[in-house]
Amino acid sequence: MIKRFSVLYVGQIDLEDIGADGRDPDARRYTNEQLAQTYEHAMALAKQMDDSGYYCLWAAEHHFQREGYECIPNLTLLGTHLAAHTKNLKFGAAFNIVPLWHPLRLAEDFALGDILTGGRLIFGIGRGYQTREVETFGSPLIDQDANRELFEEQVEIILKAFNEESFSHHGEHYDIPPDVPYRGYQLKDITLVPRPIHLPVEIWQPIASGRTLEYIARKGIKGMVALTGEVLVDQLFSSYRDIAAKEGRELELGQDMALGIGYYISGSQQEAIDTVRPYHDERYKWFAPFGFVRYTDSQGRAWGTPGAPSRAPTIEEGVEQKVWYCGEPDGFIQFLRDIEERYPGLEDVILQWPEGMPWLEYKEQLSRFAKEVMPAFTGRS
Numbered sequence: 001m002i003k004r005f006s007v008l009y010v011g012q013i014d015l016e017d018i019g020a021d022g023r024d025p026d027a028r029r030y031t032n033e034q035l036a037q038t039y040e041h042a043m044a045l046a047k048q049m050d051d052s053g054y055y056c057l058w059a060a061e062h063h064f065q066r067e068g069y070e071c072i073p074n075l076t077l078l079g080t081h082l083a084a085h086t087k088n089l090k091f092g093a094a095f096n097i098v099p100l101w102h103p104l105r106l107a108e109d110f111a112l113g114d115i116l117t118g119g120r121l122i123f124g125i126g127r128g129y130q131t132r133e134v135e136t137f138g139s140p141l142i143d144q145d146a147n148r149e150l151f152e153e154q155v156e157i158i159l160k161a162f163n164e165e166s167f168s169h170h171g172e173h174y175d176i177p178p179d180v181p182y183r184g185y186q187l188k189d190i191t192l193v194p195r196p197i198h199l200p201v202e203i204w205q206p207i208a209s210g211r212t213l214e215y216i217a218r219k220g221i222k223g224m225v226a227l228t229g230e231v232l233v234d235q236l237f238s239s240y241r242d243i244a245a246k247e248g249r250e251l252e253l254g255q256d257m258a259l260g261i262g263y264y265i266s267g268s269q270q271e272a273i274d275t276v277r278p279y280h281d282e283r284y285k286w287f288a289p290f291g292f293v294r295y296t297d298s299q300g301r302a303w304g305t306p307g308a309p310s311r312a313p314t315i316e317e318g319v320e321q322k323v324w325y326c327g328e329p330d331g332f333i334q335f336l337r338d339i340e341e342r343y344p345g346l347e348d349v350i351l352q353w354p355e356g357m358p359w360l361e362y363k364e365q366l367s368r369f370a371k372e373v374m375p376a377f378t379g380r381s
Contacts, residue, residue, distance in 0.1 A: 095126030226260030254343030
């Protein structure tokens with residue numbers, strides 16, 4: 001059953017002229033001072049969530065986004081800083097873009113953050129999906145096979161570094177350590193210093209394809225499914241459970257998964273739809289060109305595949321596909337109860353801060369959810 005509620009903040013600043021007919025994302029430019037507003041938002045959000053009993057603030061790693069949508073380049077650094085200003089809230093990486101890192105530097109940074117925060121960081125990994133950042137850092141993305149090969153070798157190194165007292169690795173991309181002399185002997189293995197104290201490290205990865213799902217289910221990595229239509233959610237949750245069973249991990253449907261949803265609480269469904277529409281549309285103006293519309297058509301075909309739509313969705317379509325909830329608090333409770341019934345192993349729900357929504361408006365939404373919806377789940381015996 002659902003136990004924990006978190007928030008995904010991708011790192012947007014306040015955006016003006018939003019909505020389907022607003023400014024084109026590629027025409028947005030902001031000063032460095034304006035882009036730094038991201039960190040004011042992150043601090044205010046962390047304190048509000050900590051005071052209200054939320055579980056984890058998930059944030060996204062991205063680079064070079066002068067457009068103002070995703071402005072956080074280092075999740076471990078941000079999470080460690082925010083943890084020093086809060087008491088209980090955890091900070092999740094959704095996700096560290098592993099091909100942008102040397103795997104040992106990423107592992108070291110997380111391990112230090114794990115120690116400094118007393119275990120309040122959650123490790124997340126992803127392959128990346130934006131050519132501007134991945135290819136600029138010198139890693140492949142257009143060549144998806146090369147990207148996947150690099151990523152999987154990097155993850156193998158990170159797992160060794162976290163879990164083994166000393167290790168070596170000799171693969172296609174890395175020789176760790178190199179065969180070099182060191183203080184009178186030939187180097188054969190190394191130790192990550194520091195290693196995480198809180199072991200095993202909890203690791204999450206977004207599910208973007210069937211190959212990703214199979215990989216994480218085999219590895220015991222937890223999966224995050226965000227803003228995805230209910231037909232695809234059913235398929236992904238069922239496949240993860242079935243593949244895990246083949247690896248000897250018997251899971252309930254939804255176990256070791258998190259479900260991300262968009263929402264707006266108001267006096268009626270129509271009022272909520274009308275209010276959240278420009279924020280919803282601003283999000284998909286930015287994300288739809290990357291192929292991130294996880295909906296299906298009436299024949300069950302995923303959007304973007306032959307014969308199915310390949311455009312930005314409307315908020316009405318999001319509500320119909322149960323990607324977004326719009327309406328009164330009691331209706332939201334029932335919406336989540338229905339999810340519990342369908343996925344008895346699901347424990348984590350992640351709420352989306354819609355791009356373009358001003359902080360004070362989202363703060364009110366957070367407060368309403370914490371007071372009028374969350375207690376129905378976290379307060380039960």
